Amino acid sequence: MALIELVGVSKIYGVGGVEVHALRSVDLAVGGGEYVAIMGQSGSGKSTLMHILGCLDVPSSGAYHLDGADVGTMDEIDLADVRNRRIGFVFQQFHLLGRLPAWRNVELPLMYMGIRSRQRRRERAEKALEAVGLADRSAHRPTELSGGQQQRVAIARALVTDPAIILADEPTGNLASDQAEEILTIFEGMHSEGRTVVLITHEPDVGGRARRLVRIRDGRIISDEPAASGVGSAG
Amino acid sequence: MTWGQTLRSAFESIVERRMRSALTVLGILIGIAAVILTVGLGEGAQGRVNSAIASLGTNMLIVTPGSASTGGVQGGLGSASTLTLADAQALASPVDCPDVAEVAPVTQHSFTLTAGSQNWTAPVTGTTPAYLSVRDRQVTSGQSITETDVRTEARVALVGTEVAQSLFGTSSPVGRTMQIGNVPFSIVGELNAAGASASTNQDNVVLVPITTAQAELFSQAGPYAGSLSAILLSAHSSTTMSLAYQEADSLLLQLHHVTNPLQADFTITPQTSLLSTASTISKTLTILLAGVAAIALLVGGIGVMNIMLVSVSERVKEIGLRKALGATPATILRQFLAEATALGLLGGVLGVGLGLAGALGIPHVIAGAAVTVSVPAIAGSVLVAAVIGLVFGVYPASRAARLSPIEALRSE
Ligand SMILES: Nc1ncnc2c1ncn2[C@@H]1O[C@H](COP(=O)(O)OP(=O)(O)OP(=O)(O)O)[C@@H](O)[C@H]1O
Ligand SMILES: [Mg+2]
Numbered sequence: 318m319a320l321i322e323l324v325g326v327s328k329i330y331g332v333g334g335v336e337v338h339a340l341r342s343v344d345l346a347v348g349g350g351e352y353v354a355i356m357g358q359s360g361s362g363k364s365t366l367m368h369i370l371g372c373l374d375v376p377s378s379g380a381y382h383l384d385g386a387d388v389g390t391m392d393e394i395d396l397a398d399v400r401n402r403r404i405g406f407v408f409q410q411f412h413l414l415g416r417l418p419a420w421r422n423v424e425l426p427l428m429y430m431g432i433r434s435r436q437r438r439r440e441r442a443e444k445a446l447e448a449v450g451l452a453d454r455s456a457h458r459p460t461e462l463s464g465g466q467q468q469r470v471a472i473a474r475a476l477v478t479d480p481a482i483i484l485a486d487e488p489t490g491n492l493a494s495d496q497a498e499e500i501l502t503i504f505e506g507m508h509s510e511g512r513t514v515v516l517i518t519h520e521p522d523v524g525g526r527a528r529r530l531v532r533i534r535d536g537r538i539i540s541d542e543p544a545a546s547g548v549g550s551a552g
Numbered sequence: 553m554t555w556g557q558t559l560r561s562a563f564e565s566i567v568e569r570r571m572r573s574a575l576t577v578l579g580i581l582i583g584i585a586a587v588i589l590t591v592g593l594g595e596g597a598q599g600r601v602n603s604a605i606a607s608l609g610t611n612m613l614i615v616t617p618g619s620a621s622t623g624g625v626q627g628g629l630g631s632a633s634t635l636t637l638a639d640a641q642a643l644a645s646p647v648d649c650p651d652v653a654e655v656a657p658v659t660q661h662s663f664t665l666t667a668g669s670q671n672w673t674a675p676v677t678g679t680t681p682a683y684l685s686v687r688d689r690q691v692t693s694g695q696s697i698t699e700t701d702v703r704t705e706a707r708v709a710l711v712g713t714e715v716a717q718s719l720f721g722t723s724s725p726v727g728r729t730m731q732i733g734n735v736p737f738s739i740v741g742e743l744n745a746a747g748a749s750a751s752t753n754q755d756n757v758v759l760v761p762i763t764t765a766q767a768e769l770f771s772q773a774g775p776y777a778g779s780l781s782a783i784l785l786s787a788h789s790s791t792t793m794s795l796a797y798q799e800a801d802s803l804l805l806q807l808h809h810v811t812n813p814l815q816a817d818f819t820i821t822p823q824t825s826l827l828s829t830a831s832t833i834s835k836t837l838t839i840l841l842a843g844v845a846a847i848a849l850l851v852g853g854i855g856v857m858n859i860m861l862v863s864v865s866e867r868v869k870e871i872g873l874r875k876a877l878g879a880t881p882a883t884i885l886r887q888f889l890a891e892a893t894a895l896g897l898l899g900g901v902l903g904v905g906l907g908l909a910g911a912l913g914i915p916h917v918i919a920g921a922a923v924t925v926s927v928p929a930i931a932g933s934v935l936v937a938a939v940i941g942l943v944f945g946v947y948p949a950s951r952a953a954r955l956s957p958i959e960a961l962r963s964e
Contacts, residue, residue, distance in 0.1 A: 373876055373957040395881050400957070401878020412873050412961065416568045428553050428561075429878035474877070 319346035320482070321370060322511055326379030327518040328365050328536075339365040341460050341536040342379065347374060347411055349481065352508040353515045354527035354544060363517045364486050370515065371484045372399050376546050405475025407485035407516075411467045413459040420444060420455040423474045445473035449503055465496025472503055475484075483507055485516040492498045501526060562890035569863070573895060576859045580899025580941065581906060583852015584933040588847050589914070591929035594841035596922030601833050611653070612686060612823045613788050613797055615643075615783040615804065618931025624795050634817040635780040637899035643785060649801050651795040656683035656784040659765055665719060665758065666731040671708060672718040676732055676758045678765025686786040689754075689858070694741030702761040707768070709737040713745045714755040732758065735768050793822055849933060853940045855897075860892065860944035865963075866950045873959025881953035884944065890947030899941075900934045 325328065328340040339362045347353055357363050358522050366372040366448060369381060372388060381388040391399070400406070423442035432438050446455050449469040459467050475483060485504065489497035501523060508514045508528075518524050530544040553561070566573045617634040640657035642833035643649055659678040664671060677683070680702055684690070687757075691710060701708050709732070716725040727741045737760060746754040747913075760769070801820055810816050870882055908932070911923040952960055 367957045372878075373961075374959075375956060395876050397875070397880040397883075400876055408961075412869075412876075412905065425874065426877045428557055429874070429883065430879075431553070433554060434558075478878075498553070551720055 318382075320349040320384055321345070321347040321515075322382040323369070324380045324382070325379065325411060326366075326369060326376045328362070328369065328374070329377045330376070338536050340369075340376070343533075343536070343538055345531070345538065345541075347515060349513055350508075350511050351415075351513055351515075352504075352525040352528040353531060354529070355515065355517045355531045355533060355534035356519070356521070356524045359519075361533050363533055365517070366533065367517055370403050373406065374394050390409045390453050397429070401426055402478050404481050404482045405472075405478070405480040407468070407471055407475050407483065408490045409487040409490045411471045411491075412534060413460070413467060413470060415459050415548055418456045418458050419451065419462070419470045419473075421469055422459070423455075423477050426474060426478045435485065441477055442473070445477040446470070448476060450499070463496070463498060465492050466498075468492060468500055469503070470498070476507070480512070482513045482515070485514070487519065489518050495521070553886070555880075555886075558883075558886050558890050559894075565887075565891055566894060570861065572863050576856060576863070576895045576941075577899040577902065579852060579859055580896060580937045581903040583849060583855065584900060584903025584930075584937055585906040585910060586848035586852060587761060588904065588926070588929050589910045589923065590844040591841060591926045592907070592911045592923040593601040593914070593921065594837060594844065595924035595926050598834060598837040598841070599924060600922055601837065611787045611793060613785040613787065614821045614823070615639075615785065615791065615800065616781075616819050616821065617779065618819065620830035634808065635783055637780065639804060640780065640783050642803060642807055643800055644721075649734065649796065649799040650775065651787055651792045651799055653786045653796075653879050654682040654686050654859045656680055656686045657762055657780045657816065658683070658782045658784055659762060659770055660781045662768065663732050663758075667719040667728060670719045674712075674715050674756050674758050676760060676765065676769065678760050678762040678770070680762055683759060683784065686784045687754075689746060690744045691741040692744045693724060694739070696741055696926055697761055702763050704759060704765045705767050707735065707737045707764055708740045708761065710741045710743055711739055712743050712757040714753065715758055716742050732760070733769060733889065735910040754866060782834060783843065793917035797822065825924060845929065849936050852933075853936060855936060856940050859946040860941060861948060862947060864888070864948040867949075868955075868960050868963040871949065871952045871956045872955065872963070875960065876957040877952070881950070885921055885950050886951040887937035888940070888946050892941045893938075894936050895945075896941040900937055904930055904938070 323343055324344040326340055326343045326345075327338065330337040330339055341490060343366065345366075355363050355366065363403060366373070369376050375389070383403065388399070401497050414425075420439060420442040423518075424438040426440055427438040432441075435518075443452065443455055446452055449472050451469050451473065454466060454470075455476055459470065462470065468491070469520075472485075474486075483504070488504070489500050492500065501544070504516060505526070514527075516523075516527070524530050525544055527544045530540075530542060531538060532540040586774075615635060623792075631861075635657075637657055640655050641939050643652055644655040660675055662673060663676045664673050666672075679699060681696055684696060697706075697708050697710060700706070709730070711719075711725055711730075719725065719730055720728060725742055728740065729736050729738050731737075743755075743759070744755065785796060785800055787793045797820055800849050801816075804812075804818055804820075805813060805816060808817055824950075874884060908925065911925050914923050
């Protein structure tokens with residue numbers, strides 16, 4: 318069974334008023350260790366799909382099975398645990414807490430994970446920052462970091478609980494190309510460590526570096542094939 | 553997260569938002585201090601008014617001869633002759649009238665007083681020492697007339713301040729002699745200044761033993777010399793007034809052999825005018841007080857509510873992020889609960905401190921102001937601040953914590 322499995326997932330915004338069908342009966346299966354890029358025009362439903370995959374939002378209909386478990390039946394505590402340990406989410410807008418230094422941002426998931434020792438949390442946070450090349454910036458606040466560095470702090474935060482799945486919504490969308498390159502290298506590193514990586518992108522060359530490319534238009538998947546570099550296996 | 557982590561993070565969050573935290577604390581502080589001070593000032597004033605009224609003797613019943621229906625009261629003191637010293641002694645019996653505290657028989661007539669070349673006219677009251685406690689009067693210099701004086705028909709007198717001043721100027725009247733009519737009395741004490749009420753000037757009085765008055769003064773004064781102008785009774789408290797009234801009424805009916813209460817030859821009048829004035833003033837003050845306190849609480853409460861609502865709504869995004877990173881709604885709630893509690897406690901403690909400091913300080917700054925420290929006001933204002941802080945700090949947070957992380961993250 319696939320690690321991630323969506324069956325007939327739809328998402329309708331604005332029920333009761335003007336309805337927007339952001340996703341229309343999407344079926345998608347992603348196996349463990351895959352590296353998938355999702356592409357599509359603005360407004361096609363990519364972020365909506367990603368939020369559902371990350372258990373940050375719930376589908377209007379359809380089923381989501383994560384590692385065989387039905388996400389729809391989970392309560393808030395189970396969901397919190399999935400978000401905390403199983404999935405690392407990287408937002409386009411970083412979403413860092415500006416008043417905390419980098420390492421304090423990175424340790425947040427460890428607090429919710431229940432690691433009591435501050436020392437232990439700090440060690441793990443520093444290690445994650447080192448993995449994204451920011452060992453020397455752990456005491457800096459986000460406002461003292463460049464956009465690329467902020468995104469790397471956010472990636473370190475997604476990585477710190479060692480989740481099997483990394484989801485990234487246009488992680489390079491706000492970055493200059495050299496910074497984008499650094500970020501992509503990190504994702505490739507995570508893929509080679511055996512993690513499942515799903516990322517959204519607008520740029521064809523970013524999409525081309527994944528192993529599998531899913532195209533989406535108007536809330537429907539219109540193509541799903543190995544990417545140009547396509548060595549990976551689908552499904 | 554553990555409670556330790558929660559408290560630590562609440563503390564950090566408060567310190568990081570210094571300005572906002574300070575404003576929240578200030579809002580709570582001022583609300584609580586305002587309530588404590590307004591209620592304190594109000595109760596202080598109420599206390600003063602009540603004790604001023606109590607000093608007029610609100611527990612007093614006046615028995616006068618004649619029945620109200622036949623116009624005996626209007627006929628003036630002493631115009632009917634139905635009350636006697638024996639009545640007064642009977643009323644003083646703790647067996648027949650257990651709720652009557654003290655009994656003071658009174659005979660009264662106006663006389664010309666003479667001391668040296670000074671003349672003055674004042675009502676002279678023949679009575680017993682109990683009169684002082686019934687009317688709540690004190691002897692400020694010299695000594696009171698005694699039961700012995702009453703028994704021996706001593707020619708001794710107590711004078712009010714106005715009488716003393718009129719006859720002796722600024723020098724003390726105690727030990728001096730004055731003529732009442734043409735009978736010499738020696739003055740043994742001076743009464744405290746009690747002021748004038750609507751009907752009587754309580755400082756223009758002379759008190760002499762009732763026996764002396766009957767034997768030496770009033771025998772010349774009129775045909776009813778043996779009878780009393782009135783009997784003053786005091787109840788133990790204002791709540792036992794009606795019991796005392798009933799006991800006195802039935803005892804006097806029995807002594808006077810009257811079977812139909814409508815034909816009673818005496819009238820018992822509670823000090824209703826004073827009582828009703830007292831309760832009106834007291835009621836007005838209470839309403840004023842409650843109103844001021846409610847407004848102070850409302851203003852403080854709205855301040856706290858605003859700051860809490862703003863500070864939660866600008867943090868909905870943060871709540872969404874924390875949920876995305878694995879926080880449960882309970883964890884989020886605990887964090888906001890800890891923050892609201894810490895701010896509330898800080899504001900509460902400082903507010904109570906400021907209120908108490910004000911209560912102690914104000915009487916020194918404003919002469920004549922009395923501030924009562926009211927425990928219910930303190931408890932009530934702290935409780936309201938706590939409830940408002942929790943409701944408006946924790947309730948919106950708990951709603952935000954129930955949103956999906958993405959909904960919360962999208963909020964502005
Ligand atoms: N909260 C919302 N309420 C109503 N409509 C929404 C909401 N979020 C998204 N939509 C709509 O759903 C559709 C899909 O949005 P989504 O954000 O998934 O697009 P996207 O593919 O990520 O676009 P972009 O590339 O610009 O990020 C859009 O038409 C959008 O207007
Ligand atoms: Mg998007």
